[in-house]
Amino acid sequence: MLSLGFFAWIVIGGLAGWLGSKIMGTDEQQGLLMNIVVGVIGGLIGGMILGLVFDVESAGWFFSFLTCLLGSVILLWVVKKLTGSKS
Template sequence: MWAFLVYIVIGGLAGWIASKIMKTDAQMGIILNIVVGVIGGLLGGWILRLFTDVDGSGLWATFFICLLGAVILLFLVKLVTGRSRV
């Protein structure tokens, strides 16, 4: 149970920081930041396993994997939707 909550918090922080990096923070709320962070964690973990044999265990590794995946996810969303900052 606690692990699930920790991953939600890590995903939320990673999603928020990724939205700051990609300059989409004004368009996103806390729920969307959490969703982006969690999906980013899945995407980052998949990419990590695709190219390396590192498992990425530990809280810091999990955070940075989520952050990387969230940035990639937001980049792809901006690419597909054609939204750019005005």
């Protein structure tokens, strides 16, 4: 994931953050910027987790997207648990 350029981080992170917010039911609370932030941070989280098992650096765009999506869902789940949000 870190090998992707800045623009790729924004695009993949934004899409993964948006889809992750749809999955977790937080889409109404997030805007475009927050989706990007969640997706990029999710990419770091997913990369750390999946990096223990797979070579995430050379896996390609699709695997990078799935990594960001997984990390985004985990991040949003943790935030919902910490804030006590029911949505």
